[in-house]
Amino acid sequence: MATATDAAENPVGIPQLDFSTFPNQIFWLIVALLAIYIVVKRIAIPRIGGILEQRAARMESDLELAEELSKQAATLEEESRAMIAEAKSEAEKISAKARDEVRQLTESAMDEVSYRISGMTAVAEARIEEIRRNAQEGIVEIAQDAAYEIVALLLPGKEDRTAAAESVRGQAGGETQ
Amino acid sequence: MAEQTEGGLNIHPMDQFIIVPLFGDAPLEWYTPTNSTLWMAFTVLAVTALLLLTTMRKADVPSRSQLIVELIYGFLRNMVESVAGKDGLKFFPYIMTVFMFIALSNVLGLIPASFTATSHIAVTAALALTVFVSVTIIGFVRHGIGFLGLFWISSAPLPLRPVLALIEVMSYFVRPVSHSIRLAGNMMAGHAMIKVFAGFAGVMGIGAVVPVVAIAAVYGLELLVALIQAYVFTILTCVYLKDALHPHH
Numbered sequence: 001m002a003t004a005t006d007a008a009e010n011p012v013g014i015p016q017l018d019f020s021t022f023p024n025q026i027f028w029l030i031v032a033l034l035a036i037y038i039v040v041k042r043i044a045i046p047r048i049g050g051i052l053e054q055r056a057a058r059m060e061s062d063l064e065l066a067e068e069l070s071k072q073a074a075t076l077e078e079e080s081r082a083m084i085a086e087a088k089s090e091a092e093k094i095s096a097k098a099r100d101e102v103r104q105l106t107e108s109a110m111d112e113v114s115y116r117i118s119g120m121t122a123v124a125e126a127r128i129e130e131i132r133r134n135a136q137e138g139i140v141e142i143a144q145d146a147a148y149e150i151v152a153l154l155l156p157g158k159e160d161r162t163a164a165a166e167s168v169r170g171q172a173g174g175e176t177q
Numbered sequence: 178m179a180e181q182t183e184g185g186l187n188i189h190p191m192d193q194f195i196i197v198p199l200f201g202d203a204p205l206e207w208y209t210p211t212n213s214t215l216w217m218a219f220t221v222l223a224v225t226a227l228l229l230l231t232t233m234r235k236a237d238v239p240s241r242s243q244l245i246v247e248l249i250y251g252f253l254r255n256m257v258e259s260v261a262g263k264d265g266l267k268f269f270p271y272i273m274t275v276f277m278f279i280a281l282s283n284v285l286g287l288i289p290a291s292f293t294a295t296s297h298i299a300v301t302a303a304l305a306l307t308v309f310v311s312v313t314i315i316g317f318v319r320h321g322i323g324f325l326g327l328f329w330i331s332s333a334p335l336p337l338r339p340v341l342a343l344i345e346v347m348s349y350f351v352r353p354v355s356h357s358i359r360l361a362g363n364m365m366a367g368h369a370m371i372k373v374f375a376g377f378a379g380v381m382g383i384g385a386v387v388p389v390v391a392i393a394a395v396y397g398l399e400l401l402v403a404l405i406q407a408y409v410f411t412i413l414t415c416v417y418l419k420d421a422l423h424p425h426h
Contacts, residue, residue: 015194016298016365023207024214025196025299032217032294036224036278041270044228047235048250055237 143168188376190369194296213300216292219285224277249277253411260415264422272418275304276411283364283403287396296364298357301410305357308414316421327424356413363406367399 015021144165152159199210231242239247253276257269279295286293294300316324328345330338374392378385 014191015196016296016361018196021196021205021211021213021297022299024205024209024211025294025297026303027207028211028214028217029294029300029303032221033274033278035221037270037274039221039225039228040274040277044232044246045250045270045273047229047232048247051232051235051237051239051243052247052251054235058237 140168143171188373190372190376193292193368193372194365196297212292213294213297216282216285217294220278220282220294223281223285227281228277256412257415257418260412261418262422265415265418268418272411272414275308275414276407279304279360279410280404280407283407284400286364286368287399287403293364293368296361296368298361301357301361302353304360304410305353308356308417309353312417312421315418316424319422320424324421324424327420331425352413352417356410360406360410363402367395367402371395371399 144161147164147168148159148161151164196205196211196213198205199212199215203209205211228246231240231246234240234243236243250273253273254266254269257265257272261268282293282295285291286296316327320326328342328349330341330345333341371392374388374395378388378392381388
């Protein structure tokens, strides 16, 4: 067996070609490779593979969620748009109806008012007519009485009620007609 | 380090590769822990730490270190799948083991005064022969005698085929040699070169600036080579595995 010191004085001069160290190196190489193999196969590869798989799964589920949410947002937007449109048409309908009602109310109120006004005018005209007639009749009576009294004063004994009345009526009728 | 002889350069660039027992001067047995064993153990610890400590949190949003491990994993897995095919993924754990061992052994070997296990032909030859033997067995188990179709180039003109078959068989058996010597040679040459420059620096006085700068440059290059050689070893393993799984391509 060559030792380390005489490896340097080996006639070959290259420690790599010192075949006496080969079994030793190969034995320890096998040990080292087995240790690494166990670590790699049993722990590292499953763990890293798991990490990558978990990441891929998470990305996929996140993307799915995002897609679903954006779909939901789109439907909500559509719904809200439809609701707005509906509300707008509803509002238009309501305002048109309100305008119609107001116009109808105004018209009927105007009708009523003008009807009432015409009624009141008629009543007032009738009263005015009556008052005038009464007044006329009162004047005639007073004039007849006055005529009678005057005749009685001027010509006592010659007074005549009917004659006085007729004369006054004739004057008044000529005047008034 | 050997003692200086009087005058001239006395550089021992190969001394760094000498295997010495860790404890005592007992003769080297197959089970004796050596400096090579020690640095293989460091490699195992480094691989374990790199793979397991960084992935402890199992975070959906990875930290930088976790991202590095994830990238290594993805890179290797993708390489196995694209080179050797889907059925090659069965061997992914072993390929990842080999890559992690070689890469970290190479990188740890760049620490000054450390030892590079992968600079020894014994180690790389064992790795390469493992690949060679298992690939050959896989080929024959999967395809029986049809595996020999790998050497029979059916797209070549018939008279040429025996000649090509001879060349193919030779190249097939040369594979483990080139596979192992490429890695060990690269590691050995780089380290020896740094050592030679360091030896120059020791005797050049103020002029040592030149070799020191050269060492820094070579060191950067060696860092690159350390990772590239791990990659090359691994991708060649995948290519050989592809030949075993799909010999008729």
